[in-house]
Amino acid sequence: xxxxxxxxxxxxxxxxxxxxxxxxxxxxxxxxxxxxxxxxxxxxxxxxxxxxxxxxxxxxxxxxxxxxxxxxxxxxxxxxxxxxxxxxxxxxxxxxxxxxxxxxxxxxxxxxxxxxxxxxxxxxxxxxxxxxxxxxxxx
Amino acid sequence: xxxxxxxxxxxxxxxxxxxxxxxxxxxxxxxxxxxxxxxxxxxxxxxxxxxxxxxxxxxxxxxxxxxxxxxxxxxxxxxxxxxxxxxxxxxxxxxxxxxxxxxxxxxxxxxxxxxxxxxxxxxxxxx
Numbered sequence: 001x002x003x004x005x006x007x008x009x010x011x012x013x014x015x016x017x018x019x020x021x022x023x024x025x026x027x028x029x030x031x032x033x034x035x036x037x038x039x040x041x042x043x044x045x046x047x048x049x050x051x052x053x054x055x056x057x058x059x060x061x062x063x064x065x066x067x068x069x070x071x072x073x074x075x076x077x078x079x080x081x082x083x084x085x086x087x088x089x090x091x092x093x094x095x096x097x098x099x100x101x102x103x104x105x106x107x108x109x110x111x112x113x114x115x116x117x118x119x120x121x122x123x124x125x126x127x128x129x130x131x132x133x134x135x136x137x138x139x
Numbered sequence: 140x141x142x143x144x145x146x147x148x149x150x151x152x153x154x155x156x157x158x159x160x161x162x163x164x165x166x167x168x169x170x171x172x173x174x175x176x177x178x179x180x181x182x183x184x185x186x187x188x189x190x191x192x193x194x195x196x197x198x199x200x201x202x203x204x205x206x207x208x209x210x211x212x213x214x215x216x217x218x219x220x221x222x223x224x225x226x227x228x229x230x231x232x233x234x235x236x237x238x239x240x241x242x243x244x245x246x247x248x249x250x251x252x253x254x255x256x257x258x259x260x261x262x263x264x265x266x
Binding site: 002003005006007009010012013016017020048049050051054063064065066067112113115116119120122123126127129130133134136137138139 | 157158160161162164165166167168169170171172173174175176177179182220229232233236237239240243244247250251254
């Protein structure tokens with residue numbers, strides 16, 4: 001049914017934005033991590049979203065699309081290198097490589113993600129109000 | 140559903156507009172869910188055009204059936220949702236959303252009034 005499909009789409013949006021928030025939280029929490037299981041400093045992660053047809057066959061025709069996290073990619077660019085010979089993770093020249101997490105960028109994406117989340121909640125509310133209104137027909 | 144019992148086409152029109160308004164809501168939800176999807180292009184349903192087309196009896200685009208036993212496909216006629224060719228925009232989508240919701244509530248309200256009229260005609264003034 002149409003109304004539930006709308007809610008399904010909004011739910012996919014909420015889910016995707018929440019996953020995005022998780023990754024942002026992870027980035028911020030690890031903004032000073034110099035040791036990782038793979039070795040080296042922590043790499044900033046990014047969520048890549050992709051749209052997906054509501055149901056597979058109908059997707060061949062025109063359909064509204066849900067959203068899903070397609071991949072979480074690691075960004076290996078722009079590590080900060082600082083001279084700190086006393087640090088246990090300093091290399092033989094006394095340079096320490098810090099993660100490429102920029103708190104400002106993360107805060108901006110955090111705000112964007114939470115705005116997008118709010119927008120999806122608003123759609124969900126609107127759809128619910130519409131469905132409830134439709135129930136009043138013939139009362 | 141057939142509404143032949145009614146003297147005018149109001150109920151029929153309202154039924155169609157409710158259907159298309161909820162379809163539009165679905166499309167707007169899709170646009171908003173895909174706000175941050177790279178290369179996503181927003182979709183659009185021109186409600187006014189769709190409804191006038193339907194009222195004028197412009198033929199609907201459907202899947203071609205090459206055999207008499209083929210199923211007609213989705214009941215929803217195709218060719219009415221178009222690709223706007225641009226990315227989504229939060230504010231604009233929210234405006235469309237609010238507009239669509241109000242229009243839907245107006246349609247429902249009118250349908251309720253219309254059915255009330257019919258009820259009054261059937262029952263007379265019993266109060």
